[in-house]
Amino acid sequence: MKSEKKNQFNLIELAGDYSEILISLRRVGLSDYESKAYIALVAQGHGTAEEVARIGGIPRTSSYKTLESLRSKGFIRMNESRPALFYPVSPAELKKTITEAIGKAFDILENLHGVLSEKGMPQLVYTIMGKDKILAKIGEMLDGATARFFLSTPSMAPIRTLHSQRFREAVNRGVEVIIVAEPFVKVPDCTRVHRRSDLIATDVISDGRTALIASPDYSICGYSDNPFLVGHLEVFMLSPLHEAHPPEARS
Amino acid sequence: MKSEKKNQFNLIELAGDYSEILISLRRVGLSDYESKAYIALVAQGHGTAEEVARIGGIPRTSSYKTLESLRSKGFIRMNESRPALFYPVSPAELKKTITEAIGKAFDILENLHGVLSEKGMPQLVYTIMGKDKILAKIGEMLDGATARFFLSTPSMAPIRTLHSQRFREAVNRGVEVIIVAEPFVKVPDCTRVHRRSDLIATDVISDGRTALIASPDYSICGYSDNPFLVGHLEVFMLSPLHEAHPPEARS
DNA sequence: ACTTATGTCGCTTTGTTAGCTACAAGATTA
DNA sequence: TAATCTTGTAGCTAACAAAGCGACATAAGT
Secondary structure, three states, X not given: OOHHHHHHOOHHHHHHHHHHHHHHHHHOOXXXXXXXXXXXXXXXXXXXXXXXXXXHOOOHHHHHHHHHHHXXXXXXXXXXXXXXXXXXXXXXXXXXXXHHHHHHHHHHHHHHOOOOOOOXXXXXXXXXXXXXHHXXXXXHXXXXXXXXXXXXXXXXXXXXXXXXXXXXXXXXOOOXXXXXXOOOOOXXXXXXXXXXXXOOOEXXXXXXXXXXXXXXXXXXXXXXXXXXXXXXXXXXXXXXXXXXXXXXXXX | OXXXXXXXXXXXXHHHHHHHHHHHHHHOOOOHHHHHHHHHHHHHOOEOHHHHHHHHOOOHXXXXXXXXXXXXXXXXXXXXXXXXXXXXXXXXXXXXXXXHHHHHHHHHHHHHOOXXXXXXXXXXXXXXXXXXXXHHHHHHHHHHOOOEEEEEOOOOHHXXXXXXXXXXXXXXXXXXXXXXXXXXXXXXXXXXXXXXXXXXXXXXXXXXXXXXXXXXXXXXXXXXXXXXXXXXXXXXXXXXXXXXXXXXXXX
């Protein structure tokens, strides 16, 4: 046995590291039972539920649900024999996928750093949750529009159903209503329509003063009346429209 | 504003990524409130509890406990003014520390891979928890020793208190009792004592057939009667004793 | 046919989180 | 100085998840 292999195997360190490993596995979303079961499988190489329970120190009848949860979380694989056999996904493989996913989230957050900073921008982005509230806010923004209203959404029906009257009134009072919708989707009254097939979120801008961005299912949105933010967003959203093929002129 | 900065700032992607970030932060041990509070602080740069609550969409009175928890978890720092000001630890910094800790745990697990494999070794390591059970097992191992008993521990008193009679009886029936203890620590009857000051875990080997390794506080241990494992451990534990300065001969 | 092994289900207990109200203390304003 | 507002703490309830176990059904082995 090569010396580096002897150095690798160290049950003494294991006793010391065991609770540290449990803490780390807890940190990546496993319960105590799941952590113990996973460690047992790694140490054993593979095993039945009864073996995992015994090695890991968890109750046998609890081990079945524990192992099913581990499987659904991608930590282990199973062979549906009788008794079922379980195999760990290698720690090296899990390290890669888990640290990459966590790293990606922090990278996104890093880009977010200071975005809503108060430096010269007192207004903030408000989180609104709940489809009813979000659709109501869109209605308020439409009613409040005096010059220009922009809407881009992959899910037009809820807005059209609820606010078709408001769209008509806005067009009638001279608001330039610009809508970006998916092909063949019925739209409410408006000044211009653009058709795109790659819409992913609902975006609303009213008079370049207020803006709202909602998830596709309207479950959550960010709303802002921050002039810098809204102005920036308006440029971002409207620039591509000037470069696209001419829109359908309406009303 | 340089184009790459414009690309960085993307509230549209934020709406889409927001729940993904929440999931990832949940994965590294934050509750929903903590995740939302942290995201709000990252976006805002810094803020009061009231601001964090408003931006993050959590109840104001809940935000104090949430922020205190984030602080204790190392995600944010606070300035104890009135009102208190909170600052996020940068996502880049957290990414580094969290992925390193997780990576280290998986590295330890990788070394553990297959250690208890059944290939030719039917016996296993059993986890025993609870000081009483562990001390009782040590007593059983001592009573069962016929030729050689090895004990190394940074915490001798509990074993001496409970098992001094057993040590005497073992020595009297001809068992070679080898003890490794810290300097100046009183030891029970034995054949040889070695003094070391770097002991970290309690290690017991009986006749080269059974072995036990316990955490320093006796809260958890691994016990094995696997001949390969115990034999390997015995070599590991006893080799350094042959190279050390001569032990105190006893009895 | 009986026994053992395997697996599922449902229950209780405990702990955590979400969410809120009540209220005290400090700061600000009139 | 008194009133009001802001900040912060404490404690409560409800919901949910996890720990832990017993009862029991089914499959496999003897």
